[in-house]
Amino acid sequence: MATEAQGEAGGLAIHPMDQFIVKPLLGDGPVGMFTITNVTLWLFLAILAVVGLMVIGTSRRAIIPSRSQSVAEMAYGFIYKMVEDVAGKDGLKFFPYIMTLFLFIVFANFLGLIPMSFTTTSHIAVTAVLAALVFLTVTILGFVKNGASFLGLFWVSSAPLALRPILAIIELISYFVRPVSHSIRLAGNVMAGHAVIKVFAGFAAVAWVAPASILAISAVYALEVLVAFIQAYVFTILTCVYLKDALHPHH
Amino acid sequence: MATETKGAEAAESAVGMPQLDFATFPNQIFWLLVTLVVIYFILSRVALPRIAAVLAERQGTITNDLAAAEELKKKAEEAEEAYNQALADARAEAHRIVGEAKAEMQAELDAATAKADAEISAKAAESEKAIGEIRAGAMDAIKDVAREAAAEIVSTLGLKADQKAIDKAVTAKLKG
Numbered sequence: 001m002a003t004e005a006q007g008e009a010g011g012l013a014i015h016p017m018d019q020f021i022v023k024p025l026l027g028d029g030p031v032g033m034f035t036i037t038n039v040t041l042w043l044f045l046a047i048l049a050v051v052g053l054m055v056i057g058t059s060r061r062a063i064i065p066s067r068s069q070s071v072a073e074m075a076y077g078f079i080y081k082m083v084e085d086v087a088g089k090d091g092l093k094f095f096p097y098i099m100t101l102f103l104f105i106v107f108a109n110f111l112g113l114i115p116m117s118f119t120t121t122s123h124i125a126v127t128a129v130l131a132a133l134v135f136l137t138v139t140i141l142g143f144v145k146n147g148a149s150f151l152g153l154f155w156v157s158s159a160p161l162a163l164r165p166i167l168a169i170i171e172l173i174s175y176f177v178r179p180v181s182h183s184i185r186l187a188g189n190v191m192a193g194h195a196v197i198k199v200f201a202g203f204a205a206v207a208w209v210a211p212a213s214i215l216a217i218s219a220v221y222a223l224e225v226l227v228a229f230i231q232a233y234v235f236t237i238l239t240c241v242y243l244k245d246a247l248h249p250h251h
Numbered sequence: 252m253a254t255e256t257k258g259a260e261a262a263e264s265a266v267g268m269p270q271l272d273f274a275t276f277p278n279q280i281f282w283l284l285v286t287l288v289v290i291y292f293i294l295s296r297v298a299l300p301r302i303a304a305v306l307a308e309r310q311g312t313i314t315n316d317l318a319a320a321e322e323l324k325k326k327a328e329e330a331e332e333a334y335n336q337a338l339a340d341a342r343a344e345a346h347r348i349v350g351e352a353k354a355e356m357q358a359e360l361d362a363a364t365a366k367a368d369a370e371i372s373a374k375a376a377e378s379e380k381a382i383g384e385i386r387a388g389a390m391d392a393i394k395d396v397a398r399e400a401a402a403e404i405v406s407t408l409g410l411k412a413d414q415k416a417i418d419k420a421v422t423a424k425l426k427g
Contacts, residue, residue: 017268020269022275022278022279031278032278033278033281034281037275039278040278040282043285046286050293054294054299054302055293055297055301058298058301058305061301062305063305063308063309069305072302073305073306076299076302076303077306095299096291096295096299100290100294104287104290120279125276126279126280126283129283130283187270
């Protein structure tokens with residue numbers, strides 16, 4: 001108690017990373033694999049949001065759509081067109097999978113913007129799994145569909161012959177860096193924004209900084225709203241691009 | 252008590268990045284996979300087929316409506332054409348009727364004119380005849396008056412008037 005008081009008196013109590021702590025939802029204890037934690041709660045809320053928009057929102061199946069139905073149809077059309085344009089017609093088999101990724105990330109990001117919430121997509125464990133799933137899908141699909149000629153992806157046949165081995169190494173490295181950048185981009189963006197908001201919120205404890213701090217929080221929050229959508233969009237469209245590489249590996 | 256609070260505090264406030272606390276990874280990954288599977292099945296079994304059906308139905312409705320509109324437009328055009336045809340027919344008919352009426356009227360007029368002309372000439376002839384008669388009558392009356400006047404004058408002069416000589420003289424004078 002004494003230390004806590006001392007800590008409070010000694011300066012500002014800014015703990016920007018506290019919001020990311022994974023802890024059991026009920027009571028204390030270690031976080032086991034199947035423990036119901038705050039992660040579980042917010043993942044479950046993301047499922048509810050998806051169900052709310054895509055199932056309950058479209059339940060009337062109206063020819064002239066209601067608002068929620070138009071939003072659901074817009075999301076459907078948005079991703080459908082993206083898959084068709086980027087990955088091609090044969091990529092449409094993977095449309096439900098890509099739609100799952102997009103809707104999950106969008107709702108997780110936006111649920112994370114609710115004050116006091118927990119942002120599942122700010123965790124590298126979550127985004128790494130998403131990116132690894134995409135990486136594995138794309139790689140396995142590439143080899144199943146094209147066999148060994150999938151390796152042609154790394155052999156840039158339009159480059160001069162002497163350069164090709166070097167380019168092949170670069171392509172190979174970039175291929176394996178893909179899941180890393182894919183996952184860290186999303187987690188990093190979301191985490192940084194939330195941490196910055198928390199830091200500004202901590203400064204608000206000092207009376208004369210408070211107005212500037214509140215302004216800054218509003219600005220960063222607005223930016224975060226953009227980021228929440230854009231990062232979901234980026235993640236999805238990169239998935240489509242990787243999928244295209246797997247389906248049509250020749251440049 | 253102090254240590255207890257300290258321990259609680261350590262648990263509550265993050266040291267470094269909670270993202271790199273590998274102890275929580277299995278938990279997150281497990282629940283994430285559950286979430287993704289649930290969302291995938293909800294989308295692929297319920298939501299996406301439903302939305303696809305709605306969109307297809309809407310597309311069908313729009314296509315049908317457009318086709319119906321096309322049909323109606325065609326019908327309207329046909330009706331307009333028929334109307335124009337009828338109008339042209341009616342106009343031609345009207346022209347014909349007007350022409351006929353005009354011809355009829357002209358014929359009637361001509362007949363009436365001819366009749367009137369005939370009547371007028373008949374009346375003129377009759378009048379001329381009457382004038383001639385009147386003129387002849389007047390000439391006779393003049394002769395009579397002249398004869399009587401001559402006989403009277405002759406008798407007044409105390410001569411015995413020879414009727415025949417007087418007549419002769421009067422006729423000769425009148426012929427003048």
